[in-house]
Amino acid sequence: MPPSHPFDDDKLHEECGVFGVVGVADAANFVALGLHALQHRGQEAGGIVSYDPATGFQSARRFGYVRDNFTKASLMETLPGQLAIGHVRYSTAGSKGNTAIRDVQPFFGEFSMGGAALAHNGNITNAEALRRELIDHGSIFQSSSDSECIIHLMARSFQRTIPERMKDALRRVEGAFSVVAMTRTKLIGVRDPLGVRPLVLGRVADGWALSSETCALDIIGAEFVREIEPGEMVVISTENGIESFRPFGHAPSRFCIFEHVYFSRPDSILGGRSVYETRRQIGVELAREAPVDADLVCPVPDSGTPAAIGFSHESGIPYGMGIIRNQYMGRTFIEPTEQIRNMGVRLKLNVNRALIAGKRVVLVDDSVVRGTTSRKIKEMILDAGAKEVHFRIASPPTAWPCFYGVDTPEREKLLASQMTEDEMRDHLGVDSLKFVTLDGLYRAAGEAGGRNAQCPQYCDACFSGDYPVAPSDMIAKGFQTKAAE
Incomplete structure (x- = not known):
């Protein structure tokens, strides 16, 4: 398994991406390509499950990049069939470095009416x-993943088809889920309410x-x-096409707004809008909310680039690539010594x-999480002879952890939860610091009237502390939501 990048812990990370195909020859090859395009959503491990009538269900799970594993003909030949699903993973904060291959999805279960795989x-x-309830009633878990609960809940259902069992299982589940699953003949996709x-x-x-993204x-x-x-x-088969069901009733959408800010690739489409x-x-x-007198607008690559282009155009301040990213750094560069660690972001970024x-x-930049990387970048810019350094952040202050599938530090490690904007400015040692409201x-996401405080159009809990689904497990451990405070 490749080690986590030693200088990559100051960003929020999506934990996974899912992809599935039905009705094409060598479906697993299509899935491998799809997972390659979704690699930004999970870089630690990946897996593919396929089905072929002659060989049954076949699976492969590997640590590392898709390109290093699922481009090998010897492996892909073991995944025949016209139906396949796949998953790329980025582990949660608590399990970094401790992931076992049994935690890598898709998960598979054999039921009385046939097998099913799920990502x-x-x-x-x-x-x-x-998990406690299922174990008390005899379930035996094979992984530490929360996703395995869905397979066990399906096994306990008395419904007669796998899609119906999945409906039963997901009605018991709280939180956020986009699921891609497969049986011997069907590709299934589900989103939470x-x-x-x-x-x-x-x-x-x-x-x-x-797919997770377009x-x-x-x-x-x-x-x-x-x-x-x-x-x-949706239940998709070559025989019946697409069948659509609404197993959870209707609720106002609360799509994750951070997908627009950072997680999704900029060439994807979300809600009919270009990311x-x-x-x-x-x-x-x-630029409208926080103007500044300056000579140059520079993105912190690569995620800050589109916002920097917009800031430059609106402000009239010239745009320039003041920081250059080493595109070949990767996550497997070297096992870092203390001396290498002290080089910090210089291994990944260099000042022009x-x-x-x-x-x-x-x-x-797109966000400030712990603030460690921002401070190092500021020092590099000053070392290069800049007269002033002003930070403009393309998201509001990240003050609350996410419990819906994003790798977030504990709240006390989020800089914005401990400091005001002015205190963060002084802590980072910059001439000014402003976040978009x-x-x-x-x-910017298309809501001309801004945020509807009574019924927000997005999930923005990491900024507002307004959790659309109560994080039950964390509350049981003593976590206090903003409402509780």
């Missing part, structure tokens, strides 16, 4: 309570594809058809001194 993006907020995590449907040749449909030449709706289950255009518009909002020297620089972020 899950999100987080089950009552998983610990469910609030639609917190993304899931889209595509048409590929004579078959169909389900960019993965592009790589296999699939046509984007539509998003799976919040609370919707790139939303991020560029965040920069426009920032000729551009920076003597300038008042606006640095645009929550209303500004909503406007």
